[in-house]
Amino acid sequence: MMTAAPRPAAEARRNARPIYLDYQATTPVDPRVLEAMLPWFTEKFGNPGSVTHAYGREAEAAVESARGQVAALIGAEPREIVFTSGATESNNLALKGAARFHREDRDRVVTLATEHKCVLESAHALEREGFRVTILPVPLDGLVDLAALEAALDERTAIVSVMAAHNEIGVLQPLAGIGALCRARGILFHTDAAQAFGKIPLDVDVMSIDLLSVSGHKVYGPKGVGALYVRRRPRARLTPLVDGGGQERGLRSGSLPTPLIVGLGEAAEIAAREMTEEATRLRTLRERFLAGIRVAVPSVRLNGDPVRRLPANLNLTFPGVGALELIEACPGLALSTGSACTAAEVEPSYVLRAIGVSDELARSTLRIGLGRFTSERDVDFAVDALGEAVGRLQAKPVKTQSGASI
């Protein structure tokens, strides 16, 4: 299917902008989202808190409409949505807020070794406050072992936090199974759905989710905005991180950024409409990518469960080739080794280490994120470029100790 010789189309691409293959780090703002946002910066600029006048009420109505759009995508009620500055804040609020509220009767927090840094850091901050934190190991497929999770739960457990879709290895956790375990024990179930929201179907009732974090910029919305779903029945109670004007039912004070919230709402609505079709298209592209790269580089390894993963994510190890060298050798592609937060670090991914990938192989690993604006031609070009570069680098003497030369 793939040929080694560059196609004319691929040839023409070489001088164009690099192909963006880092959709897990951030997504471009969808032009329809941008269009919806712009009027709220200028002519409709009122503070949604200023309900005593027309501009304020107009902004308030826009915020409430967006709240409905976000809620609809996860089967929630609008008043269960709290707007935040992003998924990091949502995750901090969910973990710290829930744990601190329940401190008296439940002092235990359970999460996974592969969670996002902001979940793990929040858990560690709680540990310093005297909470008991259990961080469960994760097997090679990246999926939580439900029996091990069940064994870790007790009557002192306040909250369990498990990421819905993984930002590096793309795996989809069995949310309904985790939710059922938690619900039966009166434990709050939080899921960081920054990568999953708008990409795969989520239903807070079916999955027994109590708290769910959303990010704007991972779903073709703007940066600087996110949301936390907070269940009302049975009520998930939180201690707020930020107090003040009492916005968001006291859970998150601060003037609401109307344009950003409108953008998140629009992004959610587009996802609700197009997610199924888009997921099918992306899954096909992902499989095309994987098939192509396996032909070009037979030694390539896929990390994380091959089926239960995000439609558009691949996490690939190219044994014997340093990931950073490979990125450098592919100037036509925007690639990453893993989480953007730690992209500048030379340390191998803690996520790969947690699922048992050796440091040597982790240093040879790339995260490939396809998305809404990736075309079949982009995939073919990327496969050719990567295959060619791997071939060139493999021909060079292998650096055994530090594959990741700068």
Next chain:
Amino acid sequence: MSTLAYLDWNATAPVRPEVVEAMSEALRCTGNPSSVHRWGRAARQAIERARAQVAALVGAAPAEVIFTSGGTEANHLALRGVHEHRVLISTIEHESVRAAVAGATLIPVTREGVVDLAALEALLAAEDQPAVVSIMLANNETGAIQSVAEAAAIARRHRALLHCDAIQGAGKIPVDFRALGADLLSISAHKLGGPPGVGALVARDGVPLSPLQRGGGQERGRRAGTENLPGIVGFGVAAELAGRESLPSAGIAELRDAAEAALTAAAPEARVFGKTVQRLPNTLCIGMPGVAASTQVMALDLAGVMVSAGAACSSGKVRRSHVLAAMGASAVEAESAIRVSLGWSTTVAEIEQLVAAWTVLYRRTRSAAA
């Protein structure tokens, strides 16, 4: 009636056209500022440019600027991040400062709404414990400008840190972080022509600060979370524009003074809060005797004039202002006060619309009472 007069600029301001332009461009750029590929690097450069622009507005070094999601978060980061044993705040601070710390010692203000420096000195002298003092640059309801530099000098003598909430003052009056002698200073973009959803805490190099929000280690570990790139870019441009207009306020002050003169001429017994002290050039807090602020705000709204009955914040509930209460206003007085706040595009016609509507209401209630 057909035109609308927006006179609630202290709640929020429209985003300046140049800012929208810069943001629209930034919104079209993909790239996580932490990514090492070229899109990520371009995003990083844009953020560092904005950091320099914001730093320049307040006379700080770029490395001292920590971007946050807004003023409320900046105030929280300052007061909860320093971990001092004792926190002293004035009685007129914004809710986001009041709520940030439980059990803060309150520093009283005068009848005209400025912090009583002798009282601050006495409070600091009374207990020899590491402390942080929080005093706003200018009050959001009355516009009264505070003696922050003097307060900082007193704080320094007692080895206390000083935090200044400059959210309402920045962009309206010059702010100089070094001249103020502050250790920490909060600013917000949407109060000075930038977008909502972004702010900054300026923290003097060497001030120990622990983060509120942990995660990816952004903002040199002091504020985790993917940076709000377009918001930050917009903040930078707004800061540069605000700094370039050395005295944007001369025309605004004239308009405010004209409004004040016309309203007090119509209702001679109306109280102007903070009248005798230095105020922000754009702010007028005035009480119509015997008429509830909620009634005034509603009547003005029907006449197309948008003002507020205090801080914008949560709910539209018109609560009794803690600021006016701290200034010794009676409940009746405080409940009759409205806030009129102007901005760079305010016109004479808008002021006339306010004066006309307010005067009509005043005369109607007078004749009803008679």
